[in-house]
Amino acid sequence: MLKIGIPRGMNYYDFFPIWYEFFSELGAEVLVSPKTNKDILNMGVLNCVDDACLPVKVFHGHTCSIKDKVDYIFIPRVISLEKREYECPKILGLPAMVENNINDLPEIIDMEINFRKNKNYFVKEIHKVATRITKNPIKIRKAYNTAMIEFYKYKDLLKAGLHCELAIKNYNNNNIDLINKNNNDNNRLNILLLGHPYNIYDDYVNMNVFAKLNKRKINVITPNMINDEYICKHVSNLSKRMFWTSGKKIVGSSFFLLEERKIDGIIFLSSFGCGLDSVLLDIVERKSKEYKIPFNLITLDEHSGEAGINTRIEAFIDMLEWRFEDENYFSPHG
Numbered sequence: 001m002l003k004i005g006i007p008r009g010m011n012y013y014d015f016f017p018i019w020y021e022f023f024s025e026l027g028a029e030v031l032v033s034p035k036t037n038k039d040i041l042n043m044g045v046l047n048c049v050d051d052a053c054l055p056v057k058v059f060h061g062h063t064c065s066i067k068d069k070v071d072y073i074f075i076p077r078v079i080s081l082e083k084r085e086y087e088c089p090k091i092l093g094l095p096a097m098v099e100n101n102i103n104d105l106p107e108i109i110d111m112e113i114n115f116r117k118n119k120n121y122f123v124k125e126i127h128k129v130a131t132r133i134t135k136n137p138i139k140i141r142k143a144y145n146t147a148m149i150e151f152y153k154y155k156d157l158l159k160a161g162l163h164c165e166l167a168i169k170n171y172n173n174n175n176i177d178l179i180n181k182n183n184n185d186n187n188r189l190n191i192l193l194l195g196h197p198y199n200i201y202d203d204y205v206n207m208n209v210f211a212k213l214n215k216r217k218i219n220v221i222t223p224n225m226i227n228d229e230y231i232c233k234h235v236s237n238l239s240k241r242m243f244w245t246s247g248k249k250i251v252g253s254s255f256f257l258l259e260e261r262k263i264d265g266i267i268f269l270s271s272f273g274c275g276l277d278s279v280l281l282d283i284v285e286r287k288s289k290e291y292k293i294p295f296n297l298i299t300l301d302e303h304s305g306e307a308g309i310n311t312r313i314e315a316f317i318d319m320l321e322w323r324f325e326d327e328n329y330f331s332p333h334g
């Protein structure tokens with residue numbers, strides 16, 4: 001049986017159920033790299049160019065960790081997910097970067113995802129990938145349909161507030177009510193955890209921010225929990241159209257939650273050297289000042305230490321709790 005490796009990084013957090021179900025239905029075995037750990041991070045740093053951002057280095061590390069165990073590595077080239085929108089240039093060039101940086105790789109399956117072209121182009125790309133495993137068109141169609149059904153279940157779980165890894169473990173569990181959800185209606189504070197999914201959901205990279213907040217009885221809201229229609233409506237208030245899909249999600253979800261007064265604070269997890277974030281966080285911080293909601297930026301790189309992050313999160317939560325205990329005059333911005 002053919003073995004296909006999927007590195008647990010970058011677009012894994014957005015699309016893993018699609019690729020897992022698709023390849024499995026076609027008859028291949030899927031191997032996912034383990035959760036990020038020290039060895040994976042070190043391999044990524046060693047095998048990637050110095051000035052790449054942390055998520056790209058981490059992705060290289062994940063690729064190294066499985067490259068000798070599989071027949072193919074699947075790294076889609078995600079160019080555009082919506083009409084007139086793009087992904088970050090580092091995401092566009094990811095398969096080429098990996099191919100040039102890492103030695104002795106198995107063949108990379110690098111289908112192009114580009115919805116600036118018509119839908120037939122996507123269908124053709126899907127077929128191109130599938131025919132490496134089977135030539136049976138009925139099987140290919142069935143695999144695609146199953147993948148999409150499971151993908152929407154996964155998205156529903158993210159919307160319901162589950163951490164991505166928990167949603168991946170449970171998307172084919174039909175009884176959502178039995179899943180132990182991360183958030184709780186009795187919690188007093190709601191924090192918007194903002195950033196790209198690979199920063200929000202990689203617990204090693206962000207040193208478990210998600211769990212740390214839940215442990216302090218704080219509900220964590222992420223952009224994945226917000227309906228697309230609210231995101232689009234609120235981002236349209238910008239004077240210039242947001243043409244990065246991930247930027248639209250970050251800005252649209254924060255504007256919606258600020259304007260509807262649904263959050264007590266914002267923590268923005270950003271990667272050191274991220275060009276997109278340098279623009280996005282400025283837009284969000286200005287808006288949060290307007291609504292007097294505290295904003296905390298945490299910049300992540302391979303040198304980030306847990307003690308420093310803990311101190312900043314603890315201090316931020318203490319300040320939010322003081323504000324909640326009727327000290328509303330407490331300045332949100334220092």
Ligand code: SF4
Binds near residue numbers: 088090091273274275
């Ligand atoms: S958006 Fe930022 S963090 Fe993500 S790949 Fe691009 S530069 Fe890196």
